[in-house]
Amino acid sequence: MAGHTTEAHPHGADRLCDAGDRVYSRAVRRGRVSRKDAESVPCLVELALLHPDPDDMGWLVPTSPQEVMTRLLREMHEHVVATQSRMGEAVSAFEWYAALGGDARSPAGAVAIRVLDGLPRIRAAMDEATEACTSEVLAVQPGGIRREDELSEGLHRALALRRRGVRMRDLYTHVARHGQGLRNYMELMEEAAEARTLDEVTERLIVFDRTVAFIPASPDRTMALELRHPALVSYLVTVFERLWRLAIPLTAPLPDTGIEGITHRERSIAALLAEGHQDAVVAERLGISVRTCRAHIARLAETLGAASRTQLGVRIAQAGLDGPPRAAELQPLTVPNRPGSPSDR
Numbered sequence: 001m002a003g004h005t006t007e008a009h010p011h012g013a014d015r016l017c018d019a020g021d022r023v024y025s026r027a028v029r030r031g032r033v034s035r036k037d038a039e040s041v042p043c044l045v046e047l048a049l050l051h052p053d054p055d056d057m058g059w060l061v062p063t064s065p066q067e068v069m070t071r072l073l074r075e076m077h078e079h080v081v082a083t084q085s086r087m088g089e090a091v092s093a094f095e096w097y098a099a100l101g102g103d104a105r106s107p108a109g110a111v112a113i114r115v116l117d118g119l120p121r122i123r124a125a126m127d128e129a130t131e132a133c134t135s136e137v138l139a140v141q142p143g144g145i146r147r148e149d150e151l152s153e154g155l156h157r158a159l160a161l162r163r164r165g166v167r168m169r170d171l172y173t174h175v176a177r178h179g180q181g182l183r184n185y186m187e188l189m190e191e192a193a194e195a196r197t198l199d200e201v202t203e204r205l206i207v208f209d210r211t212v213a214f215i216p217a218s219p220d221r222t223m224a225l226e227l228r229h230p231a232l233v234s235y236l237v238t239v240f241e242r243l244w245r246l247a248i249p250l251t252a253p254l255p256d257t258g259i260e261g262i263t264h265r266e267r268s269i270a271a272l273l274a275e276g277h278q279d280a281v282v283a284e285r286l287g288i289s290v291r292t293c294r295a296h297i298a299r300l301a302e303t304l305g306a307a308s309r310t311q312l313g314v315r316i317a318q319a320g321l322d323g324p325p326r327a328a329e330l331q332p333l334t335v336p337n338r339p340g341s342p343s344d345r
Contacts (some may be wrong), residue, residue, distance in 0.1 A: 016044075018051075028064075028065060068121050122214075126206070130160060141171065162193070169193070169196075172195060172201070175286060196248055211228065212233065
């Protein structure tokens, strides 16, 4: 994670040097530290972890760990949003180049970008990549609960990969947790597959052995791009790995929102509403139906005591639900009780 740096202390607040760790920890325990003791660690001032005590300029007082944590979470959130936006722009660029009809080739002579028009061609290319795969498959599966037909369509490939000892890692939205079909599928894959979830993920992506990737080339997914250019595939793998580190294992529970009466789903919806998105966009990004989304919005408004959409926006900001968790949310907050609070589904 990026942070202010100096030549002597090239690091961010997420990874302090040993000397900085000792001085900052001491400052937190004692409430302040003398300027003389902090001279050896200018990084703490550069990173705004220590700042002058207004009552005595000979001392420095620490920024609270909760505030530092909130700052890091916000930086991480902004980085993920920027990465997702950049990936969308890259996909559009790929489609534009592919539409030129050129015969783009990689340095090794293989077709770098191939347009697959129609489901039969897509499935044939996927089967070919599956047969050639020897070590790893990375996949991003957007949308909500996976339908049985979707899981069944690729089951023969997954079983073939498992038999050869190929490791599979899949990213889903949190909504997918509530589908029994996915859990049955993961049990069938046993140790060969691992799944994690996020509030929202990128468009569909499948990468075999970090050498060939498949992405949609049309909204209805009846066209796809097969990418074999090393730079393009490497970029997509980097995006996947960063999302993977932020995701929550399917076997682990979702974190508590820190606000009584607000579910994890409602917190995600509130953040997207605060960004100005319409109900349909919020539903699509979280992998739920518009009807379900609106039901959650109504319960969110009831919990926050909002009588209108405008007032709901104000209440969302007041409760700190318009972005990553803030320092105040590290301690559970209390909102008015409501009957029939839904589970986070």
